[in-house]
Amino acid sequence: MSGRKYPVDIEYADIQGGILTAYGRLGFPFGRFGLVSISDAADGRRFVEALRHKVTTAVRWPSSKQKIPPGRLVVERPLVTLNLAFTYRGLEALGVPTRTRRGLPDEFMDGMAARAKILGDDTKENPLSGWDEVWRPQGTGKRVHILVMLNAQMGPDGQPVPALGAAQADVARLCDEIAGVELLSGHGGPDPHWQQLEALRDSKGLPCPKEHFGYTDAISDPVFEGQYPKEYEKDRAVGFGATDGAGNWRPLAAGEFLLGWPDEAQEIPGAAMPLDFSRNGTFIAYRKLHQDVDAFNAWVDWAAGRLQQAWNLATPDIARQTLLAKMAGRWPDGVPLDVAPTFADLQRFNAECEPDKEGHVVRDESARARALVDFGYREDPDGIKCPLGAHIRRCNTRDTLDPRGDSPDASTRMGSALNNRRRILRRGLPYGNAGDGTNDQGIVMLVTCASLQRQFEFVQQQWLNYGLDANSGNDTCPLVGNHGEDEKFVIPADPKSGDPPFIAGGLKQWVTTRGGDYFFVPSMTALRMIGMGVVDPT
Numbered sequence: 338m339s340g341r342k343y344p345v346d347i348e349y350a351d352i353q354g355g356i357l358t359a360y361g362r363l364g365f366p367f368g369r370f371g372l373v374s375i376s377d378a379a380d381g382r383r384f385v386e387a388l389r390h391k392v393t394t395a396v397r398w399p400s401s402k403q404k405i406p407p408g409r410l411v412v413e414r415p416l417v418t419l420n421l422a423f424t425y426r427g428l429e430a431l432g433v434p435t436r437t438r439r440g441l442p443d444e445f446m447d448g449m450a451a452r453a454k455i456l457g458d459d460t461k462e463n464p465l466s467g468w469d470e471v472w473r474p475q476g477t478g479k480r481v482h483i484l485v486m487l488n489a490q491m492g493p494d495g496q497p498v499p500a501l502g503a504a505q506a507d508v509a510r511l512c513d514e515i516a517g518v519e520l521l522s523g524h525g526g527p528d529p530h531w532q533q534l535e536a537l538r539d540s541k542g543l544p545c546p547k548e549h550f551g552y553t554d555a556i557s558d559p560v561f562e563g564q565y566p567k568e569y570e571k572d573r574a575v576g577f578g579a580t581d582g583a584g585n586w587r588p589l590a591a592g593e594f595l596l597g598w599p600d601e602a603q604e605i606p607g608a609a610m611p612l613d614f615s616r617n618g619t620f621i622a623y624r625k626l627h628q629d630v631d632a633f634n635a636w637v638d639w640a641a642g643r644l645q646q647a648w649n650l651a652t653p654d655i656a657r658q659t660l661l662a663k664m665a666g667r668w669p670d671g672v673p674l675d676v677a678p679t680f681a682d683l684q685r686f687n688a689e690c691e692p693d694k695e696g697h698v699v700r701d702e703s704a705r706a707r708a709l710v711d712f713g714y715r716e717d718p719d720g721i722k723c724p725l726g727a728h729i730r731r732c733n734t735r736d737t738l739d740p741r742g743d744s745p746d747a748s749t750r751m752g753s754a755l756n757n758r759r760r761i762l763r764r765g766l767p768y769g770n771a772g773d774g775t776n777d778q779g780i781v782m783l784v785t786c787a788s789l790q791r792q793f794e795f796v797q798q799q800w801l802n803y804g805l806d807a808n809s810g811n812d813t814c815p816l817v818g819n820h821g822e823d824e825k826f827v828i829p830a831d832p833k834s835g836d837p838p839f840i841a842g843g844l845k846q847w848v849t850t851r852g853g854d855y856f857f858v859p860s861m862t863a864l865r866m867i868g869m870g871v872v873d874p875t
């Protein structure tokens with residue numbers, strides 16, 4: 338059930354930017370993330386106060402597509418955005434009262450390193466010892482307290498606008514000037530003080546939503562109540578919100594992503610007091626994930642050769658693309674297997690999106706965009722089209738776990754409360770440059786949700802690093818899961834083809850964690866309370 342019974346009119350000016358919409362989608366393809374440690378509470382609050390007025394909110398900027406209604410506040414699009422988030426230890430170091438902190442969730446208090454067992458960050462292939470120095474609990478001895486996130490537009494030279502360097506210098510200067518505040522060093526990559534991030538480029542050199550393994554990313558993203566103006570909300574929810582299992586979509590409850598709002602259980606969960614400290618805030622799991630592109634490509638080439646033979650596919654390229662699609666649930670260009678289960682279907686689908694000689698298209702841009710998200714797995718219970726263990730089917734099971742999903746009477750289906758309570762917003766950007774000889778590339782994922790334990794940790798532990806809900810026993814996600822010895826991925830074949838199921842063995846650890854922590858992203862109101870030292874739980 339959703340919290341739709343309650344009016345949801347989200348206060349954009351109270352919510353930090355980057356939550357409702359990823360900065361990458363808004364034309365900010367560069368990021369610099371810095372980590373700050375505090376040794377004196379008053380000094381730490383001075384630092385927060387010095388930056389607070391520059392923090393970017395969720396207030397929408399005027400654009401050619403969207404005019405701001407008369408009488409409403411107009412905030413110009415900045416060249417660089419700035420956002421702040423805090424670890425539990427950071428809130429403590431800033432002097433947030435114990436009574437308030439006690440109301441915060443256990444997993445947030447623990448921090449990410451302490452949850453390594455649950456997250457699969459403590460295995461031989463994915464050890465805590467591989468984390469960047471800045472994150473390592475036993476590393477520098479300094480503790481991460483504040484995350485400073487800068488995102489920047491691109492200048493005409495294809496580089497970040499100069500204002501990004503100026504914003505970094507501002508933060509660094511504050512850290513030099515204020516005695517009890519330090520910008521931590523020890524990020525992997527070219528600059529030890531800043532995690533550098535940058536969208537990949539397309540063939541024209543422009544930023545694009547690709548990730549390092551070659552897939553188009555950033556297609557699916559939950560839509561929730563209040564996120565978009567009322568008049569677009571219903572449309573925006575198609576393929577992105579919650580499904581009732583009969584093809585109807587609705588926005589998810591705001592409380593799944595913002596604290597202080599009713600969630601999918603129609604409850605406003607208990608929160609750290611005073612309520613204004615929590616309301617309009619959220620949590621992020623910062624995950625720096627390294628991608629071993631060379632090892633991934635070598636394995637895909639090898640396994641695709643075997644798949645080509647087993648299924649008698651026409652060319653090595655078709656076998657390669659088919660294998661990649663079965664692993665992710667989408668073809669590398671983003672088309673879902675549900676829409677195009679075979680390579681021939683993919684070609685047909687894409688041809689229908691191109692104008693013919695008379696300039697007619699079967700599927701225009703908006704119909705294509707809709708087809709990319711408006712689907713479920715109900716008609717494919719055995720994973721013949723999209724394997725149950727494919728990455729996107731694991732992470733967002735859509736209508737698969739509907740308890741009445743097999744009911745022939747569509748009106749009695751329910752959608753899936755289990756899935757609706759496990760949705761996550763994916764924010765962040767890639768880092769590094771595959772092919773530059775350093776093998777240092779991946780993504781910094783900011784997994785954003787109201788409950789790190791119920792949403793992020795569940796998806797990571799149960800759906801990515803375990804296989805029971807995907808009918809796959811112990812098999813982990815073929816794309817991003819932990820892969821110990823003898824790891825395999827089973828790809829069911831279409832019984833009509835007469836082909837055998839394909840068992841892809843020898844999967845390697847392609848994605849390893851290089852650091853991260855759990856952060857609270859306060860509302861602007863709470864940020865003021867933290868900075869001014871006036872959090873009062875009584």
Ligand code: HEM
Nearest residue numbers: 548552553554555556557626665729732733796797817848
């Ligand atoms: C390097 C690591 C990762 C890579 C390369 C990767 C890649 C992808 C790709 C290519 C897609 C399809 C594009 C889209 O639907 O937007 C996707 C979707 C998704 N991924 Fe990942 N992913 C990674 C890690 C993770 C992790 C760690 C999680 C969760 C903790 C996750 C959760 C999701 C979710 C929720 C979706 C959307 C599924 C849907 O709504 O249909 N991913 N990912």
